[in-house]
Amino acid sequence: MLLPVVPLPALALALSESPAVTTEVPVLLLGVRLGFDSAAALFLGASALLWALAGLYATAYLRGTDKPEIFTAFWCLTVTGNFGVFLAQDAVTFYVSFTAVSLPAYVMIVHEATRAALRAGRIYMILALIGETALFAGLVIACAAADSLIIAEVRDNLAAAPERDVALVLMLVGFGIKAGLVPLHVWLPLAHPEAPTPASAVLSGAIVKAGIFGMIAFMPAGSTMEAWSHALVAFGLFGAYYGIVAGLGQSNAKATLAYSTVSQMGLMIAAAGAALVATAPEHVAALVALYAVHHGMAKGALFLSVGIAGHVAARGRVVLLVAVAPVALSVAGLPLTGGAVAKTALKSDLSGPTAFLVAASAAGTALLLLHFWLLLRRDSADASTPDDGMLWAPFLAAGAAALVLPWMVLPAAGLDAAYVLSFANLWSAAWPLAVAALIAAAAYALKLKWPSVPAGDLVVAAERIAPAMRRGRRPVRMGTDWSLPPMGARLDRLEQSLRGWNVAGSALVAIAVLLTGLLLL
Structure with a gap:
């Protein structure tokens, strides 16, 4: 019952007006150093709010579970790691926190102990261990090159280090697995459908943000990073469209949302890549943080809606679908919503083909979330269990936060409402949705059906190959x-x-x- 209370101190800290304050505890690890800047405050605040709402949801959703103490313990450990990532100022504390947000999440994924959940947990744990090992190796190389454990010093010295590229590749593997970077994304569409709904909400809305935050925190900026910038932008944009294509082939609502997360994280990775050669990388980091605020709340709300669909009464079905629609459209960037604010901010420092591809991806996002809405309607139509009112408040609060919060934190990204409401930016947000509407209408009229894609896509092929390799x-x-x-x-x-x-x-x-x-x- 105390799960909603656990994140409140972190939320209060994020709302404080003294982000320059640091705390040092020399006797822990190799000297724990905690602090945060404005971008980290956005990550911390949004994650804390989502953890609180998901915790409130969990108190009702998991009522009667056989293992409440196990779920609660590992939930709290994962919360600690998630907040530690955003607050860590030294590499050792960051790595311990990153591990704490990675490995305990396994227990939440396999909570139901079904065959599918155990398979998803096994694949998640394999990738998590690969990521943790690669990240550890990369941090060791980077810290040795900088002769320091302070993250800011490591980042500043890494650009000129002889073994920079080796360290960056290893760190990118570690961060990329957590952030859902294609082709390291395969755990997301497997874990989300099997985890309890509140765990799915924080997996997609908060935990994956540790990966993108790590990229922002450790990857250096400057003219020597041009090749890395191009590579990250390319990988990010590929992931944005890959997530849409694979997500449209899903028949499970939570798997569809997981691929949507892969797509949205791809946009954030592309923006983080652009920041490597930006004149003001801190500003771009703030823009990515603003986008993460919206994505975390919106995706958390959409995942929570799936849990309600399984319990909604007949009269509540229409209410649920109506409430989900603006949140889904916000993720697609509907003008005047929080999603439009986030997308406009993210594109503000992009130009040329990159800016166009980011804008055009909204059409695919709209189609993907229309597909999710139709799956949700199907699932709610099949619901036979009684409605539980305790599930509605966190969902509605998260949805409202997704629509409103980006407007409130827009000044933290150095922008104002007039910029978002300019005709050029309103048109940039509107035309992809118009294209999506035309495509959806044509597909309906022609009775076109998207090819089915197995959840986990690439890992399914690997599972088929592995037994043959073992036999030979x-x-x-x-x-x-x-x-x-x-x-x-x-x-x-x-x-x-x-x-x-x-x-x-x-x-x-x-x-x-x-x-x-x-x-x-």
């Missing part, structure tokens, strides 16, 4: 009383060739974890 595996004698498969022999030769490289140990650990994950699939 032959031992190779290595001159001792044990044997290795052919892949192991190749890794052994690789180790011999890498012994002289000063980061070989970290690289081999990452390779070994990746290999283990592939073999376990």
Whole structure:
């Protein structure tokens, strides 16, 4: 019953007017250092509000569960890690917090203990361990190059470090898995449908933000980062459209929302990539934070609506669908909604083809969320359990926050309402929705059907390949009383060739974890 109270101190801190204050605890870890700037305050505040609303929802949704103490304990540990990521000022505290937000989430994913939930949890844990190992290796290299554990100093010195690209690749794997960067996104559409609905809400609305925040915190900016900027923008935009294409092929409402998250996180990754060569990267970080505020509240509300659909009474079905519609349209960027504010802000520092592709993605987002709305209508039509009024308040509050909060925090991103309400920006928000409406009308008239896509897409192919690989595996004698498969022999030769490289140990650990994950699939 206390879950809604847990995030309130963090929410109060985010609303305070003294973000420059830092706290140091030298006797913990290697010296804990906590603090936050205006962008981190937006991440922290939105996440805390969503955790509070999802916690209130959980008190009703999980009433009668067989394992309340287990769910509650790991929920609180994940909350701690999530807030720690936004507050950490040193690399060690950040890594411990990042691990705390990653690994305990497994327990929430497998809470129902169904076969599908255990499969999703296994895949999530494999990817999480790969990500944690890669991130650890990348941070070790980056901190060694900077000769410091302070995140700001690590970021400032990393651009000129000889092993910069190795560190950035490793960190990108760690952050990318959490942020749903394609092709590291496969855990999202598997975990969300199986986790309890309040856990799905925070997984998509708050936990994935740890990845994008890590990119902003650690990746250096400057002219030498141009290639990295282009790569991140390309990966981000590809993920934005990939999430739409795969999401339209889903038959599960929560899986559809998961692919929508992949798409929206792709837009944030593209903006973070653009920040690497921006003249004012701090300003772009604030724009990404504003977008994250809206996405977290809107996606949290939409996930909570799925739980209501399974309990809504006949007379509440229309109310639910009507309440969901403006939130879904806000994610698509409907003018005058909080989503339009967030998208306009995100595009304000983009130009050329990148700005056009970000704007055009709203058409696909609108189609994807129309697909979700239709699935929700189907699910609510099948509902037979009695309505639970305790589920409605958190959903409505999160939806209202998604529509209103971006207007309230717009000044924190250095913009004002007049900029958002200019004719050019209103038109930029409106035309993709008009295109989506025309496409939807044509598809309905022609009775077109989108091809089905299995949830997890790429991992399904890997699961089909892995058994064949295991059946064809032959031992190779290595001159001792044990044997290795052919892949192991190749890794052994690789180790011999890498012994002289000063980061070989970290690289081999990452390779070994990746290999283990592939073999376990």
